[in-house]
Amino acid sequence: MTHSDAHTHSYGKGVQAELRDPALALRKAIPEVYEGFNALHSAAYTDGALDRKTKELIALALATSDHCDGCIASHARGAAKAGASEAEVAEALGVCIQMMGGPGTVYAPRAFAAFREFAETYAART
16 A cells, blocks of 8 residues: 555545445345345434444444454444544444454545544534
8 A cells, every 4th residue: 555545545444435335235136135234224323321423432343343344334434423432433443442352444444534523414414
């Protein structure tokens, strides 16, 4: 990867764009599975004892620990949309680094970059 490639790589929108067509094709093939997953997602992220922002921070931390770039992108976007601050995301990712060790120092920066990318989008809308 050249220096300029490193600056154009997207851990958020780029990952989502890469997965969009294959995910739509699979969703078309197994719509009932996706409907069930969407219902579970809605139930899990509804405000309760924890608000949606907190749940997105937890999900972002879990996605980071699972090394799942698609999940990182999704929950970085969710955290930005829910109003998480850069400081809140950084602290959640600090816990990931503490729990994960070395791999955390690779995946946490990816998650932070994805969050910052989506945060710019949502800040521009407000």
